[in-house]
Amino acid sequence: MKKPAPFIERFGLWSAEQARQARALKTLIAKHKLKLIRLVWSDTHGHARTKEVTIPAFLSALSGGYNINVATTTLDASGARTFASFTPGGGMGLEEMTGSPNLTIVPDPSTFRVLPWAPGIGWVICDEYFNTGIPFHFSPRQLLKKQLARLKQQKFGLTVGLEVEWYLLRLAGDPILPENTNAIGMKGKPVRTFPVETGYSYHSESNFDIMQPVLTALCEHFEAIDLPLRSIENEWGPGQVECTFAPKAALTTADNLILFRSATRQITRRMGYLATFMARPAFPGFCASGWHLHQSLSDVSGKKNLFTPDGKGEPLSPVGMHYLAGLLANAQSTTPFTTPTINGYRRYKANSLAPDRATWAYDHRGVMARVLGAPFDPATRIENRIGEPSANPYLYIAAQIVSGLDGIANKREPGPQELNPYNSDFPLLPKTLPDALSALESSSLFREQFGETFIDYFLAFKRTEIGRFEKWKSEHGVAGHPADEATEWEQNEYFDFF
Structure with a gap:
């Protein structure tokens, strides 16, 4: 035989x-x-x-x-x-x-x-x-590859750039104690850390220099493993860092994000620091971190940007405007993929440099979809500011493709630009993860494109997490969803996991 x-x-x-x-x-x-x-x-x-x-x-x-x-x-x-x-x-x-x-x-x-x-x-x-x-069925990378195949069938490619915020903290040097170890269904307390700088001195060179030895080591290692780093900057919070990466094909970008987060945590930990991609750590004065996804459609060769307008008028080409409209129309049902943690919804606040509703405008940092570029500019793109830094890159990007192609297929229009986004009548983004999951559950588009099997699985998977949070709240007499400060449960759950 x-x-x-x-x-x-x-x-x-x-x-x-x-x-x-x-x-x-x-x-x-x-x-x-x-x-x-x-x-x-x-x-x-x-x-x-x-x-x-x-x-x-x-x-x-x-x-x-x-x-x-x-x-x-x-x-x-x-x-x-x-x-x-x-x-x-x-x-x-x-x-x-x-x-x-x-x-x-x-x-x-x-x-x-x-x-x-x-x-x-x-x-x-x-x-x-x-x-x-x-x-x-449940492989995030396989789901993205399926959506990229849909793009290819329509003679499109997708180019994606990353802009990710995270926190660098100094380890206290304590050993791992029994209180830090996990039990099944209950995370232990995260290891003790201290801020590395005082924060809230935006782009301060002297504050940035305090972190330079660690950031230099990261840069050297990123270069050695071919991560296309473009910039590092000191953001608002104490030790809050933003890294941007050159645009690449969508699957390469998603793979690079997995490597970037894991490499950053490994390298800093070996140096006596902790890197966390948790959106809103439970420390007084820490502001939320986001993950902005820059995206543009290209021809199959990847050489021609199909979002670039040919002349004055709209800031995007017609296909770009339809794609943008798809992102806005499906914003609520995509949030479980762009913002998959209970903690991440603390970002969606007015005047916070994060969106709180499905809006768009040209070069405006208060909207969800910020359009950048100009006629004949090959770097024309949409920056979706909706995501948190712990999101799964394969699901985040796949959800963008599903939404954008829906806009193109149905020739959706995005409506007018919104220059006062936090006071507009545009639809609000979900306030909590349960609300976001409800929006996803009722989406026939995502059930069709991700499959009933995956959507039902994902809903059950995330609702288990919510159930553990609700049990903790009940045991600790916490009512509702505290709006301002992250809870101890969130800190235990996410701080040293992401």
Whole structure:
């Protein structure tokens, strides 16, 4: 009986270019004397998960893939099981999810990196598949690739630039204590930290210089792993930093964001600091961090920006205006993907440099969709200011494509610019994660494009998180959703996870 072809070849999972890149990795591994490779995939939160394998195991994975447990999809941030995995259907009504089965992850050789801060370690992003070769239902990267395929069918490409805020804090130097360890369903207290600078001296060079040794180390490592960093600046809060990255193709940008967040946390931790991408840390005086997504459609070659207007008049081309209108029309139902944590909704306040409703204007930092560019300017783009820095990049970007293509397909119009956005009649963004999930639940567009299976899963997954928050509030006599300060639960849940 003829032996079946290896997994990747059998199901045709690589392009010819990926196969060529894979063949070159053996030489690269020898050149850098690598000992172990981190096989990385994104969970639903956008948190980097990994299995570290030996070089022989990795070389085998370049033909046959590598088995992992499906569990990281069924556990929330506290490690609590959100579905009855050991019952028929895995608690999801899906036969293939019964019993917490294995998946096969397939490395994408185009994402391979050598980690300069971890000697002898390589790193590569993987795609998840069932052992039948079918893409995994709940893989965020697979969902984005599906939406990018829709774009390609319509002769579009998507270019995305990143602008991400985060906090740098100094570790207190204490050991990890019992109070810092987690229990299933309950996160421990985060390790103690101190601010690195006093804050609220916007773009202060002297305050920035206090952080320079850490930021210089980050820059050196980012250059070594080919992250296209453009700038670093000191934002408002104490130790609040903003990093911007050059625009790249959408999938590359999403992969880079996963690497950027994980690398930043690893490098700073080794230096005695903590980096957090939690939107609103529970410290007095800390302001919220955001993640602004710059995006433009191109032709398939990526050489022509299709948002650029040809002459005076509208700030975007007709296709750009329709895409913009799609972002506005679907803003409420996209917020679970742009702002997936309970904590992130603390950003949506009037006069906060974050939007609180679905508005747009040219070069205006108070609206949700800020349009930038000019006639014949190849950098013309939409900056969506809706996101929080802990969002899953694959889901965030995929949601933008779904919304934008809806605007194009239905020739939606965005309406007039809003120059007084915090006092306008435009629709408000959801005030809480439960409100956002309700908007998503009723969206026929996202049920069609992300699939009923994924939407029902995602709703159940996030509502488990909300349920733990509501239980904590009840136990601690906290009423409603405190509007100003983040709660202790949020600090425990998100501060050292993102």
